[in-house]
Amino acid sequence: MAGEAEAPPPEETLSFWKREQARLKTLVVVGDTEAWQRDAAFSGLRRVGGVDVSFVKGDSVRACASLVVLSYPELEVVYEDCCMVSLTAPYVSGFLAFREVPFLVDAVRRLREKEPRLVPQVLLVDGNGVLHHRGFGVACHLGVLTDLPCVGVAKKLLQVDGLENDAQHREKIRLLQAGGDSFPLVGGSGTVLGMALKSHDHSSKPLYVSVGHKISLEAAVRLTQGCCRFRIPEPVRQADIRSRDYIRRTLGAPGPPAPAQERSQKAQGPKVCPKGGSKESK
């Protein structure tokens, strides 16, 4: 009952996926469509969503899809939805959406049904937007399917269209000073595909922000920065934390480890001192 190895998709499936991306790509809106996006203080923005999919340890099929909504600018979680799912499509670079997006769309649908008032005004997505092989990453895909503004936030540079994580690139990263500093990622065609953003004063690795849907790159970067208490923007970070926590609580420690009358010790005393130190990586 636990998928092991992932079989590479048939060539036929890949070509279908490419056609699907090309079709949906025509529906992407690059640019600000909401009033708050053009406001210097994001006045009017009250809810920012984050999504993520975490996996069960030795399993390539079982996973937890999560959607969280945070208040802005407080960045406090006001909604959480974690759902165990069985992934069908394998992971193939350039086609991440076909593996994860169906479950994220489901989560958005549940939110719209249960708590319409908490539907986020924008979603931060783990992965890329237009910074993609065919200009249609998971953030664009989710944006088009939900019609919600989306921002792609990747932790690693997707080396596409001439973009390279070479010595020159690493040097530009090294030159970033304070949190908020950034530099454009220019593709071979001269197009700005995204921005490398130093999201935290003491983080050596930048975030790679790109437009997903219904937002400009400028607003996307500014919003991402505005959501960062640590390197990873809070909405995505909370979605990640809560989805893996859900997995642990659901099927984390099976059988043996229950020493008789031991009570689970959750949130304890006052500590939780996140080391906002010097080496925030991964």
Place this chain on the structure above:
DNA sequence: GCGACAG
């Protein structure tokens, strides 16, 4: 054989 490889 070598390098790439979002999550």
Place this chain on the structure above:
DNA sequence: ATCTTGTCGC
């Protein structure tokens, strides 16, 4: 994505 605790620094 996942494998993983403590340790160093402010």
